[in-house]
Amino acid sequence: MVVARVAATARARATNALRTISRHPPNCPCHGNPMHPHNVAKTAAMASRYLASPANETHKQKEYAFEMAASSIRFGPGSTREVGMDFKNMNAKKVLVLTDKTIAQLRPMKVAIEALESEGIQYEVYDRCRVEPKDYSVKDAIEWGKARQADAFLAVGGGSVMDTAKIVNLYTAFPEADFLDFVNAPLGKGLPITKPLKPLICIPTTAGTGSETTGTAIFDLVDKKAKTGIAHRVLKPTLGICDPLNTRSLPAAVHCSSGLDVLCHALESYTAIPFNERTPRPANPILRPAYQGANPISDVFSFQALKSTIKHLPRAVRDPNDEEAQTEMLLAATLAGVGFGNAGVHLCHGLSYGISGGNKGFKQSGYEVDHPLIPHGISVAVTAPAVFNFTAPSNPERHLEVAALFGADVTSARAEDAGKILSDAIMEFLEELGIPPKGIRQLGFDRSDIPELVEATLPQRRVLMLAPSFEDEIERQRDALAGILEESIDY
Template sequence: MGCCHYESVAEGCDSAFTVDASRITFGRGCLSEVGARARALGMRRVALFSDERVARLPLFQKVHASLKASGLDVVLYTGVRVEPTDASFQDAARFASEARPDGYVSLGGGSVIDTCKAANLYATHPADFLAYVNAPVGEGRAVPGPLRPHIACPTTSGTGSEVTGITIFDLLSLHAKTGIASPLLRPSEALIDPDCTDTLPGEVTAASGLDVLSHALESYTARPYVRRPVGPGPRPMSQGANPWSDLGCREALRLMGVYLERAVKDAGDREAREQMMWASTLAGIAFGNAGVHAPHGMAYAVAGGVRDFRPSGYPQDEPLVPHGMAVIVNAPAVFRYTAESSPERHLEAAGWLGADVRGASASDAGEVLAGRLLHIMRAVGMPNGLGEIGYTEADLGALTKGTLPQQRLLQNAPREMTGPVLTELFRQALRYG
């Protein structure tokens, strides 16, 4: 179970990996430290980012009061959109450019943290919006220098955005998600307080928790770092599975197997909610140093093309597929396909998630892991495939087209993800038996 399973380095491929991480404070009540942390980072005028729902909660007042008690000038931005778009990112960037803070605090889920990252980037290093966006959608221009300090305070146990250099949004003109990736986007610090998740609806806990599971599973099964061709410039964050990322993936998957269903079904289970938050942190650090692959790449097209689906537990004013849901509905089909690349890793992951892998052979790996994923999905109330969120056979071409630009993710997969392969995977994901 502890073996790294890395083959020898191929000619022209990398022989080393890079580890980056934010400073992390984890534990109940640590949000009260935000004012002191901000002052220690040299902040004097702070932009506090959140969304309208979080801004009405006592924890928002707790953070605001801590900043004010530390003598900081605080300007508020609470207009973050759930599942942000290029338009909402640009609105936040305009606010930051006009407010001219010398530091940022984000309080919310991944949408809030990602929006704050983008606002910080464009206010610090102004450019055309697509300049920094991942190629081939945007220019993929390197972030030219450090950003203002940013303290991220997650309120969900899911995205891991507080410890990654990635920010994701919906590009409205393409009806698909894409993003910006740079180590310089990674928040300076993260204050991870499990108290924030105690009141989360079960549906949100389920979707965000399955995002955690997918981060860990995709990073653990990603193309190994020794298969990444050496290229000019620094290593990408999607450098592939490596010994450092494996550590976080293993423990995150184990915790998911033990606590996910408990955390979804009983909001009063504080132990389960806390362990989910810790798993999210571990998986975030892992995929921030290895990268995810096909399920996430496919999810961006799924979320971007939604028509009428409105999940319970989320705002009902417009159609929405929560990110973790958009990822997990593709996962069983993907891991059936990728299992032949590293059957031992797929079986190990299934075991950590609670599957009985005794007597399973390499040829069983895909079915065993897919079966375990489907068991977990059903246990926490996820749709049984893309068909239950409104997609049909007629959408397969559009879903494939929306996924192909996600080359940063697709190239990190352990098997080739061509257009025909993706179309077949989407077909399999329409409904599971």
């Protein structure tokens, strides 16, 4: 049977990879750590030479290795109360706390502040983090951070808060840097980060982004009408405290959107190109990107997150008091964060940046905001049926395996039908949730917007390069993206 055969192959690949890693551990703290002070200057010079040398032979060679990186995670109800002790254990005397206006008034923030005060930790609070950050909101937080001296950072909130905190941590360590220096190319300069940052602890209050595990931070670049961000392993939080008590009060709409982000994180990372098909091979390990392509270890995390999300997200949306479903969704978000934080995402996320960045005024109900908002999970999931119909020819067996998780009967399915089977299964799942718009038309877009949405997607090279069945030639990319968006108008 197709599903059993693919599952057995995945288990074998994971086992072999783990055995290899266990037999070849890092040799020493200095040479095994690219951010050790002994290595920083040499690495920066090497990176400059590499980026300036387009003729380098490694540009033509496929990758042969992958790396596993994730934050330390503490998971358990009530674990927020320990954060003061964590900072005391780090010898932090003063902490900068970032949150948003809503979370600032709720239990997670109250408990976190009490934990700091109980250990005598000085702190200052920034509560102006914006849901779906803009470049100007991030810059405001950076200037606030630069004006204060602190030993560490604490983020209490959803992905928007955690991503903002990562960027503030970065630019307070590089106070003279231009804002675009570390932003992903081609929208930014994509410079390597050459020194360690201060400790950052993240306490997520939504079950979605998995940002507590990753070195990725996303925001809107307003003048380009597109999302972009910064991706580097150094941005990873020191610790993510995942406390299921912190997601108990979420409205159904927030549960839904956050959960759809988990779903697409897992789907995209599980179907991304294999790590050993990605080019270019880095000239030095520090240049290996955070998003590397699907690999045996990321597959384990992504697949489990996918199973759990399909099972528990409908329950969490239907019944905010279903504590088991909420706890499982928080765990699924963290698992998916580890998976995509190493494998990467592809077309759903690439397309979502133009959709949310080009919002014409849509405001999702259930969110306490005073501005137009297409929640990230909605902007990602709205193209998912068309995306996975498009990517299926690259690996029909894996796409059928996913369709089976949704409940589709694939026992006698043909490989050429994998895309439609999975697409139909995703549409049925979205219909069951009852909240997501049924196509981008309901978000305010029509066919006349497709060329602009395509152009907003093309700069997202960091994720597009991981999309299976995606051509290198730019006009073919335009045609493929336009076709997916056309199929996503209504469904």
